[in-house]
Amino acid sequence: MESVSELVNLSRLLNDFRQYWFVAGGWAIDLFIGDITRVHKDIEIAIFRKDQSSLREYLFGWEFTKVVNGKMEPWNEDEWLELPIHEIHAHTKNTLFSELEILLDESSQSEWRFRRNLNIARPLSMIRLRSDIDVPFLAPEIVLLYKAKNPRSKDEDDFYRVCRLLDEERQVWLKQAITVCHPGHYWLRELHAS
Template sequence: MEVCRNVAEQMSSYNQPWGIAGGWAVDLFVGRKTRGHEDIEIAVFRDDQHILKNFLDGWTFEKVVSGELRPLGEEFLQLPIHELHAVHETSGKRLEILLNEVENGQWIFRREPSISFPQQQLFKVTSEGIPYLHPAIVLLYKAKMSRQKDDADFFAVKDLLEKADRKFLQKSLEVHVPGHRWIGEL
């Protein structure tokens, strides 16, 4: 999980909420690497996008628009754009950045705005101090077009979730992807 430690070190003086996302967030929650990973993503709040961009001085940014990478200017990105790719200009390190919606102290699921989660609980922190996106939120994103690796993440996490988080995920799946195979497992 060295890649997570490296990102946490890079972000250590960033003074806004953030956390490792995707499959690495699952591994941080479980406490061990459960499978291979192709990339690393972080989640931040949409309103903090310019703060993050200024913080990551020496990185170039592209936005994902309709599945294609396009140069990012100084504009403030609105939905449906929610993903940035950053590349460090000298080291070539890559980082995916996922923009998250927050309103009135609640994280709002961009795919289904009726689903929300307390903003203060969105990021958890490992014993090493590495912040990561709550695993129930990670799984909610992974459910829409779940692949074998997403199923592996689900089964690595489901029995470790607190009862309230399992209930949140179950109800959210019922709204977002009714009939999903994970619902019966929760």
């Protein structure tokens, strides 16, 4: 189980990384809520695909793998990762934070774009929030959109914990995005009418 102290260590590790990065997944939900609501088996971070080389340079000396069709493979130093590859792992020794799971998000100059449907977008100014402990995290409506595809029990819990805490604009955006990607999804009944 990961702890808040590990989030702080992660933030210290990435403090000088000059590109956008944010905690994703279940931890992003808990950072939005401001409380640890469940056990988390890992910490995922997201960066923009365009920044993959910058992160690799920043984590000089780390070992990298990519996930291809559900299997880990080496990520070669000069290799540029394109869709559908969106998950990489980084490992090192002798540091407070030795393992990272990194998700590659799509973007344009001014918008985050949903990798499963690039027509779904969000202004960059809306996608990254900061927690009380100054850790950047991915906006909860985006996390929930990813979780909507095949919700597991923990995803259901995350949705019901956070959906009523979203302001109306975030709820409307999430409802519209789920309607496009997953028409008839039962989560739609819980969100504001658009």
